[in-house]
Amino acid sequence: MAGVSPADLSPGDRVALLVPGSARYVDVVLSLLVRGIIPIPMDPRLTESERAGILADLEPTLVVTDPSELEALALGWAPGDVPLARPMHVTSGTTGAPKGVYSGVLDVQAAAALLAEERLLWGFNAGDVNLVVSPLYHSAPLRFAIGTLLAGGRIVAPGAFEPAAMTAAIAEHRPTSMFVAPAHLQRLFEHWDEHAWPDLDSFRLVAHAGAPCPDPLKRRLIRVFPEGSTWEFYGSTEGQFTACRSEEWLLHPGTVGRARPGRTLAVDEDGLIWCAVPEHARFTYFNAPAKTQAAWRGDAFTVGDLGHLDEEGYLYLDARREDLVITGGVNVYPAEVENALAEHPGVTDVAVFGVPDERWGQRVCAAYVGPATAEELTAWARERLSPPKRPKDYQRLEAIPRTLTGKILRRSLTQVAPSPPPSS
Known part of the structure; x- marks a missing residue:
């Protein structure tokens, strides 16, 4: 104490x-x-x-x-x-x-x-x-x-x-x-x-x-x-x-x-x-x-x-409020997760977003640019983020889609996100 x-x-x-x-x-x-x-x-x-x-x-x-x-x-x-x-x-x-x-x-x-x-x-x-x-x-x-x-x-x-x-x-x-x-x-x-x-x-x-x-x-x-x-x-x-x-x-x-x-x-x-x-x-x-x-x-x-x-x-x-992901009733704010992942030396750009999930409502996903592997980012997130905030899927992209003013186009990311796994 x-x-x-x-x-x-x-x-x-x-x-x-x-x-x-x-x-x-x-x-x-x-x-x-x-x-x-x-x-x-x-x-x-x-x-x-x-x-x-x-x-x-x-x-x-x-x-x-x-x-x-x-x-x-x-x-x-x-x-x-x-x-x-x-x-x-x-x-x-x-x-x-x-x-x-x-x-x-x-x-x-x-x-x-x-x-x-x-x-x-x-x-x-x-x-x-x-x-x-x-x-x-x-x-x-x-x-x-x-x-x-x-x-x-x-x-x-x-x-x-x-x-x-x-x-x-x-x-x-x-x-x-x-x-x-x-x-x-x-x-x-x-x-x-x-x-x-x-x-x-x-x-x-x-x-x-x-x-x-x-x-x-x-x-x-x-x-x-x-x-x-x-x-x-x-x-x-x-x-x-x-x-x-x-x-x-x-x-x-x-x-x-x-x-x-x-x-x-x-x-x-x-x-x-x-x-x-x-x-x-x-x-x-x-x-x-x-x-x-x-x-x-x-x-x-x-x-x-x-x-x-x-x-x-x-x-x-x-x-819901801009960019919010609600997974299992827990609010996850993409910017907080992005800040943690952006510190990885193998990430040059990153965007976090939610996709529909039958069990949890939404699950947290991340798209990133850089040489890091999904396994490396999974380990990195485990050390820096509590469980609800850790992305369940990672996608490596050539570039993160953004508006002319630099805002992430999260809706375009959700359209290419992996499909949620079937419920057991």
Whole structure:
């Protein structure tokens, strides 16, 4: 554990958590939040190079890299406590420079309002059992776990996603809620088709987000879970935009819903989606004032996604933020991967892009110019990039297609990319 002692932490201090998720992990996050200390959940699989670059910008007071170090941070909390901060999750941008989404220390009124709106929307209660399916360093699964615990419920965290383990947890613990990405649903359904389907009647809330959900998968989700239990929401690390019951989706196929309570949606003349939020939901990008200024217009922010609203206020996404690749619910920004690959001495130019994949939604691919081999680049990426960011396919080209102004023509690259492998 690098930095100051846990006993010396004060409101506003930041604690980077680079350890696997667990029930104790969530306990520590809550212990910090109710004291106004800001946890920074991070992927423990980040390479040393990635860690160093991110932590240099975030300036944490304390860095935790060993799960045994969590015990000293479990300072205690109780259901009914109000978190005085939001976790500072890290997101990137088209520049490939990860930044922390920072809300600072909230006053008691703002903190209570933030907690109340989550509980009102999702109905967290003392009888809830939340099954943690996604990694807890992501904002959505951590939010659902925190909301459950603060309402007096409990969480079940089986560890890294594996269909058999999740199925066993459903049978043993009879969860009432879970957050999933579409890739999780697809793998669970495949496993259950091959083996046996568990009893799903205990679920009152199954929420999905993080990537587009194919129509057949969505309709199957609605069929197999209890009526009224399934939801989709659209949001980002920065904030939440919409929430949509599946029954609404059936009437408006393709929508991601209407503005969630307390929010107002607008789409500008360029198709950019803006979301006006209350004061307690505002944020900045830590140590990045220019990036912060570009994201806000009055009380509304954007993350660069494009869409349109129908006459009833239902939002439809037309395109995710420029160049973003969503693989298994994880956002991968090509510029960050390109920066890492461009450092290889056998690469003179490189472009990273996503191609459709039946299981993961998209998979990361790279086209490059230079004498390096795909094997060399695979080894290079393994040392510098965490697993979701590592390209699965490499193409050597004579030149990277670009516009006259030098912008990569990624769509032309996807047209010559290898076809996705058949699903097993």
